[in-house]
Amino acid sequence: MTMVTVRPEEQEAAAAATPEYEKAASRAASRRGLLLALPAYAYLVLFFAVPLGIVMIYSFATRNRFGGTDLSGWNLEAYRKLGDPIVRDILFRSLWLAILTTLICLVVSYPFAYFMATRGPVVRNVMLIFVMIPFWTNFLVRNYAWRVLLGNDGLFTNISEAIGLGERELLFTTSAVMIGLVYGSLPFMVLPLYASIERIDLSLIEASRDLYASGFQTLRRILFPLSMPGVIAGSILVFVPSLGAYVTPEILGGAKTTLLGSYIVTQFLTARNWPVGASLSFVLMAVMLVATVVYFRTGGRNL
Amino acid sequence: MTSDGGNDQVNNQAAALELTAITKRFGSVVAVDNVDLEIADGEFFALLGPSGCGKTTTLRMIAGLELPSEGSLKIFGDEAATLPPNKRPVNTVFQDYALFPHMTVEVNVAFGLKMQRVPKVEIAERVREAIGLVRLEGLEQRRSQQLSGGQRQRVALARALVNRPKVLLLDEPLGALDLKLRQEMQGELKALQREVGITFVFVTHDQEEALTMADRIGVLNEGELLQVGTPAEIYEHPVNRFVANFIGQTNLLDATVVSNDTVCLANGVHIPGKSDLDVGSRVAVCLRPERAGMHRPDQVPADHQSVVGRLESVTYLGNALVYTVAFEWARLEVRRENQPGGYRPYVGEEVAVSWTLDAISVVRA
Structure with missing residues (x-):
């Protein structure tokens, strides 16, 4: 609840508060929040979401005669199995x-x-x-x-x-x-x-x-x-x-x-x-x- | 109707609660020490004392939430010391109400009846009645989080009263409410008790609350039951220094017993003061501020005892004034109603603090 208000930019001198300034301050706060979460986000996307996507793609692929997988001829055969x-x-x-x-x-x-x-x-x-x-x-x-x-x-x-x-x-x-x-x-x-x-x-x-x-x-x-x-x-x-x-x-x-x-x-x-x-x-x-x-x-x- | 008249009489006379030599020890700490107490049917009884005096432990032993270390506890003549709480004809209003947060007001109130397997139709009827009794109509479907403090307290009352207990126990029932609401609920609780006619036993550390609501008060300190009596008895004839000090404001003057109707104050003056204590024992003369008079030193009425001192300060309370008078050997407070005219000494002036014989009581130090 209590959060240090983040100022949009460093100011030379304090001024009277305005609704615009307040809005800018809260936008700045959420931007910085995002920045703090970024490393974890990036890690999850790279090593979790992307591989998951790959697995999903493979589940619709075709197995070829040599035990390999052809990334073509998309089908639901694997799910039928x-x-x-x-x-x-x-x-x-x-x-x-x-x-x-x-x-x-x-x-x-x-x-x-x-x-x-x-x-x-x-x-x-x-x-x-x-x-x-x-x-x-x-x-x-x-x-x-x-x-x-x-x-x-x-x-x-x-x-x-x-x-x-x-x-x-x-x-x-x-x-x-x-x-x-x-x-x-x-x-x-x-x-x-x-x-x-x-x-x-x-x-x-x-x-x-x-x-x-x-x-x-x-x-x-x-x-x-x-x-x-x-x-x-x-x-x-x-x-x-x-x-x-x-x-x-x-x-x-x-x-x-x-x-x-x-x-x-x-x-x-x-x-x-x-x-x-x-x-x-x-x-x-x-x-x-x-x-x-x-x-x-x-x-x-x-x- | 039984033909055995004697037996009938015994049942009629059985006290609602009878505690005999009840003691509770927690490890090496004695929380309640050898308490004897009888509470009559239909009484509104207050257990009063500072925190940690054993009053809540006593209440919990009556409820069955705490097992006494020794002693007998009878509820309407039946031994109950070792009965579990669900087998006792008593119900409790808990200090923070302990309403079940996952149930609505209605379900909370119905809980006890449901557990006793009362028929559904009767449950509905009695729950409606109990909710009406505490004036909570319209809030049946609320959950406790959606209620104010006063409303929660009413739910807790309804939840207990719906079971028609033989004794209702209340643990600091008004403690969680703010001042205004507390004063309102004091009157309401008392009216409610008269209406349902059930024996109420409540625990409080607030002497004013006890004086206002209770028919009788039991004063506890450090596990000991010091005095049991009506509010007037306790206020006017406290048995010892602790009780005198704890109930209301008071002046306590150190003294020694000289004979059965004279005591010697710390300044060496002998004054009349009845006591049945041994000659030579140390006592305190208890003089309530509102019972003390104040006069110009040369104008003390003939039938008054007095001591002369210097007015040290005056506290203005609006409806009253409290004068603090200093002596070399003591300091006294005198409370005067704020009436027009009358004697108004200045700070620094010499004044006489006076009293009649029936205004003081001699208590054990």
């Missing part, structure tokens, strides 16, 4: 997995975030650090660590054997991928949830209890609706990367359960069908775009 049963299965499997990952993250994170948001500042900060600690290790390393835990002689197999469930191999299954995805995404759910629960006036919870609501009713009618911005933000932050996840399914998943990310990479590198890879990438982005718009529509209003 998405109706293919194999691709459709992969699409649905990825969607399902992303939704499930998001839900599990939400259920696991919500109590944690609530606990954290209602502690004193010291406990709060310690817990925040705990949430961040995994980021100190490389993402790839962490995924390989899960390979050890879930593998043949790993912790999980040993536990399931010990409690009499028999030898269960989790590695290279969809469950393994989901465990890995939930693990990797938890902080992205916890942090927005924490931020939005922390802002809720705790006397509202007391008021709800005073007005005969049980603990669960208070959660359902007061706490959850008021933390909706965090729920939606966290869900998008988990859902979107899970949908296009590549590294975790590659490392923990099996060959039978190809997901969208791996499939797109295969199209570009192995199958050498760039138009299909490009069109899939584009559809994926459209889904994410819709999710984000939904967020700003619902979350934005409640903020």
